[in-house]
Amino acid sequence: MNPEDSLTTLKILLVGNSNVGKSSLLLRFTDDTFLPQEEVSATIGVDFKVKIIDVDGKRYKLTIWDTAGQERFRTLTSSYYRGAQGVILVYDVSNRETFDELENWFTELNTYCTNKDVVKMIVGNKLDKESSRVISRKEGLAFAQKSNTLFIECSAKTREGVKEAFEELVLKIIQTPSLWVKATPRNNLAISPPPKTQEDDSCC
Numbered sequence: 001m002n003p004e005d006s007l008t009t010l011k012i013l014l015v016g017n018s019n020v021g022k023s024s025l026l027l028r029f030t031d032d033t034f035l036p037q038e039e040v041s042a043t044i045g046v047d048f049k050v051k052i053i054d055v056d057g058k059r060y061k062l063t064i065w066d067t068a069g070q071e072r073f074r075t076l077t078s079s080y081y082r083g084a085q086g087v088i089l090v091y092d093v094s095n096r097e098t099f100d101e102l103e104n105w106f107t108e109l110n111t112y113c114t115n116k117d118v119v120k121m122i123v124g125n126k127l128d129k130e131s132s133r134v135i136s137r138k139e140g141l142a143f144a145q146k147s148n149t150l151f152i153e154c155s156a157k158t159r160e161g162v163k164e165a166f167e168e169l170v171l172k173i174i175q176t177p178s179l180w181v182k183a184t185p186r187n188n189l190a191i192s193p194p195p196k197t198q199e200d201d202s203c204c
């Protein structure tokens, strides 16, 4: 058996307006690469990548799904959300419209997400464009707090904050036991135990 098959698999989605940098964040996180503007094309439908990461001393297999921000390229919305444990809502710190439209992304997420405890994170991307920033960190954070989500600013271009965003999201997912559903080859859905804590060690 491939050792990767026994890993806990977590499904994470990237949503947000077109051009905010969802595909770039995914590429930076999985391949540590940033494509020049002329090589970037809009996502059509859905794309996904797999990445193995270690968080809190344990190894996880992430399947990270990237959707098209443009309405005309969006397909299969409900199947995309099904079973997701984490959702990253991305906006561009230099574009107010992408921030204002986060409300619509929340509505879509609340309509289609099957996990009621799904962990949500708001990510303000393009932090490197400091001189054209229109959403302050304070405003982004206030919205995230109001929406009860995690928050981080980052730049797919400079890599600042990207790894931290995914790691923080995964950490929160593993701290949410109701999301611990693991696919195994024999019985399709098995609940895996929550991570061991210090309390466990001291118990009995």
Ligand SMILES: Nc1nc2c(ncn2[C@@H]2O[C@H](COP(=O)(O)OP(=O)(O)OP(=O)(O)O)[C@@H](O)[C@H]2O)c(=O)[nH]1
Residues within 6 Å of the ligand: 016, 017, 018, 019, 020, 021, 022, 023, 024, 025, 035, 036, 037, 040, 041, 042, 043, 044, 067, 068, 069, 070, 125, 126, 127, 128, 129, 154, 155, 156, 157, 158
């Ligand atoms: N300066 C800067 N530009 C970025 C950053 N991230 C992405 N971009 C640029 O923003 C543009 C859009 O990036 P994409 O990753 O294709 O955006 P997307 O959200 O996946 O777009 P859709 O596929 O249409 O939904 C590209 O020209 C990227 O090079 C960043 O952190 N900083």
